[in-house]
Amino acid sequence: MEHKNEKQNTISTVFKVIKLVKKLKPDYLPFLLITKLIAAGQPFVNIYLGSIILDMIVDRNSVNEIMQYVYVMVGLNFILTLSRWGLEFLTGVFRRIITERTSQMISEKSLSLDYELLEKKETLAMIHKAEAGMNSHGDIGTFCDLLGRLIERIFKIFCSIGLLAGLFIPVKAGKLSGLAGFMNAGYSGLSLLIIIAFTLLAAFYLNRWTGKQEQKSFEDNVESNRRFGYFYNFVWNYALGKDIRLYRMDDMIMDEIDQDHKRMETVSNKMTNSYNISSIISNLIVIVFEVASYIYVGLKTILGLISIGSVLRYISALREFRDGLGGLLDIYVNIGIRSRYLAYFSDFMELENQKHKGTLPIEKRYGNRYEIEFRDVSFHYPNNSEMVLSHVNIKLRVGQKMAVVGKNGAGKTTFIKLLCRLYEPTEGEILLNGINIKEYDYNEYMRLFSIVFQDFQLFSFSLAENVAASLEYNKNRIEHSLEKAGFGERLKDMPGGIDTNIYQMRENGVEISGGEAQKIAIARALYKNSPFVVLDEPTSALDPVSEYDIYKRFDELVKDKTAIYISHRMSSCRFCDHIVVFDEGTIVQDGSHDELLKDAENLYHQLWTAQAQYYA
Numbered sequence: 001m002e003h004k005n006e007k008q009n010t011i012s013t014v015f016k017v018i019k020l021v022k023k024l025k026p027d028y029l030p031f032l033l034i035t036k037l038i039a040a041g042q043p044f045v046n047i048y049l050g051s052i053i054l055d056m057i058v059d060r061n062s063v064n065e066i067m068q069y070v071y072v073m074v075g076l077n078f079i080l081t082l083s084r085w086g087l088e089f090l091t092g093v094f095r096r097i098i099t100e101r102t103s104q105m106i107s108e109k110s111l112s113l114d115y116e117l118l119e120k121k122e123t124l125a126m127i128h129k130a131e132a133g134m135n136s137h138g139d140i141g142t143f144c145d146l147l148g149r150l151i152e153r154i155f156k157i158f159c160s161i162g163l164l165a166g167l168f169i170p171v172k173a174g175k176l177s178g179l180a181g182f183m184n185a186g187y188s189g190l191s192l193l194i195i196i197a198f199t200l201l202a203a204f205y206l207n208r209w210t211g212k213q214e215q216k217s218f219e220d221n222v223e224s225n226r227r228f229g230y231f232y233n234f235v236w237n238y239a240l241g242k243d244i245r246l247y248r249m250d251d252m253i254m255d256e257i258d259q260d261h262k263r264m265e266t267v268s269n270k271m272t273n274s275y276n277i278s279s280i281i282s283n284l285i286v287i288v289f290e291v292a293s294y295i296y297v298g299l300k301t302i303l304g305l306i307s308i309g310s311v312l313r314y315i316s317a318l319r320e321f322r323d324g325l326g327g328l329l330d331i332y333v334n335i336g337i338r339s340r341y342l343a344y345f346s347d348f349m350e351l352e353n354q355k356h357k358g359t360l361p362i363e364k365r366y367g368n369r370y371e372i373e374f375r376d377v378s379f380h381y382p383n384n385s386e387m388v389l390s391h392v393n394i395k396l397r398v399g400q401k402m403a404v405v406g407k408n409g410a411g412k413t414t415f416i417k418l419l420c421r422l423y424e425p426t427e428g429e430i431l432l433n434g435i436n437i438k439e440y441d442y443n444e445y446m447r448l449f450s451i452v453f454q455d456f457q458l459f460s461f462s463l464a465e466n467v468a469a470s471l472e473y474n475k476n477r478i479e480h481s482l483e484k485a486g487f488g489e490r491l492k493d494m495p496g497g498i499d500t501n502i503y504q505m506r507e508n509g510v511e512i513s514g515g516e517a518q519k520i521a522i523a524r525a526l527y528k529n530s531p532f533v534v535l536d537e538p539t540s541a542l543d544p545v546s547e548y549d550i551y552k553r554f555d556e557l558v559k560d561k562t563a564i565y566i567s568h569r570m571s572s573c574r575f576c577d578h579i580v581v582f583d584e585g586t587i588v589q590d591g592s593h594d595e596l597l598k599d600a601e602n603l604y605h606q607l608w609t610a611q612a613q614y615y616a
């Protein structure tokens with residue numbers, strides 16, 4: 001049953017690959033087919049003409065007659081070799097294009113996955129398998145090459161059967177006795193064919209066994225490989241280099257790398273053993289075949305049953321026949337194995353995002369009249385069943401400036417992650433102007449938010465590209481946003497202005513400080529100019545003057561937009577009309593600064609006075 005399923009999977013993978021290749025590079029498969037047919041046919045031209053030439057020499061034909069065959073043979077070889085060379089070059093180019101494109105497809109797919117899905121260990125393993133399977137075991141090009149070789153082998157088998165026919169037909173030279181009689185009779189040929197069949201079957205099972213070992217070692221190594229990639233990143237990633245050096249974490253990291261190496265080495269050693277065993281047995285099989293063929297053809301020649309010229313033809317044709325059939329079985333096994341690696345790719349490409357795909361457009365509303373409501377929202381992360389938010393009810397009124405405060409781990413960032421649909425609520429719903437946010441088109445919905453997360457990321461692009469989050473941008477607006485975010489002075493020192501690259505992955509990339517990075521991240525949010533501004537610890541890295549400057553101008557920066565600030569700097573809350581206090585996933589207080597401060601027993605009072613005492 002399992003075997004049948006495997007076969008069905010292989011067939012379905014073959015069709016999927018053919019469909020994909022036809023889409024990516026329609027010319028590849030026809031060109032590959034022609035190349036393989038020429039490759040299969042060329043040896044037979046030589047075997048056939050070579051044996052005729054040899055017989056002519058033995059029969060003492062004239063040099064002129066012999067030379068005519070030699071010219072035909074050389075001419076045909078020249079034409080076939082030249083065409084093969086051109087075709088192989090072309091198919092090589094096509095193949096590289098397909099390989100690049102499929103690797104891009106994996107990256108594009110990973111980038112388009114739901115954040116929630118990407119966080120799962122199983123998804124990461126799927127990405128790794130799809131990539132590693134393609135890179136080290138059989139990209140689509142290798143697979144197509146196998147399909148091409150399959151056709152080549154079939155053609156080879158037909159050609160060699162045509163050439164071999166004479167070897168097994170008894171010569172009509174009266175009644176032969178003894179060894180000559182036996183060799184002339186059909187059953188001697190049959191015994192040779194039985195030996196060939198035996199060697200082929202042995203090679204087939206040997207290949208299948210090796211393939212299975214190979215796949216097992218791939219599966220065994222997936223986790224170690226992924227871990228190795230993770231820890232190896234620390235070795236060269238200079239952004240992480242400080243902590244590693246300061247805390248002398250090099251031993252810990254090297255230990256991890258070492259352990260992963262050892263695990264991978266154990267698996268690789270087992271695989272090398274399997275390859276060695278397979279290679280020895282495979283050589284023995286070839287020896288058995290060669291000896292049997294030489295004895296059979298040699299005896300027939302000595303007994304005068306075939307001509308000297310035919311020895312070359314039959315021995316070569318036998319070799320081609322075995323090569324063709326053996327190759328056919330070999331390819332059959334290989335297609336099965338490679339298709340399992342390619343199935344990792346197609347499984348990943350078929351992985352569906354789970355987030356509800358809403359289609360409602362977001363209507364443009366005068367004065368940014370967008371109202372959001374959390375209605376009895378509870379949430380736990382996919383990898384942990386403990387609720388992180390519990391029965392959260394809150395309305396974000398148009399144009400309101402709201403502060404969210406609370407102790408570490410209270411659920412503040414999680415609240416924002418739900419708001420921008422990185423995750424969906426486990427219970428309850430979030431409404432935009434009375435409609436569940438799931439129903440809106442995701443890209444349109446995300447246009448409503450300019451967010452700076454606590455762990456924001458900048459990338460090694462130019463300053464302008466980072467701010468615009470795009471390769472196209474409006475120069476004036478970029479400068480204006482940077483200016484408003486407090487980056488104006490620093491911008492004047494930038495060697496290429498807004499075109500200066502940041503970080504060293506790009507040419508002449510400059511390094512920036514943590515606070516400067518935070519200002520650029522704020523500028524990115526301002527440039528986006530969305531109706532909602534969400535800033536999660538937006539000034540944690542800023543110096544007191546820059547921070548004061550930002551807060552002083554908050555109203556001007558945010559204008560009529562709805563704003564949410566998460567901050568541990570309690571003084572920043574005073575700029576807000578509405579403060580929400582989170583504690584262990586629930587909203588425990590809600591009101592203006594003065595209202596909340598009145599209740600000396602409550603969390604807000606504790607948080608405020610704890611910080612205020614340092615300034616008293």
Ligand SMILES: Nc1ncnc2c1ncn2[C@@H]1O[C@H](COP(=O)(O)OP(=O)(O)OP(=O)(O)O)[C@@H](O)[C@H]1O
Binds near residue numbers: 407
């Ligand atoms: N991806 C995640 N998977 C599982 N649990 C998570 C994940 N992210 C956060 N948590 C947990 O959810 C809880 C709330 O985290 P959250 O980041 O929302 O807190 P916070 O109030 O923003 O804290 P802080 O003030 O420290 O930034 C924490 O206990 C945290 O461990």
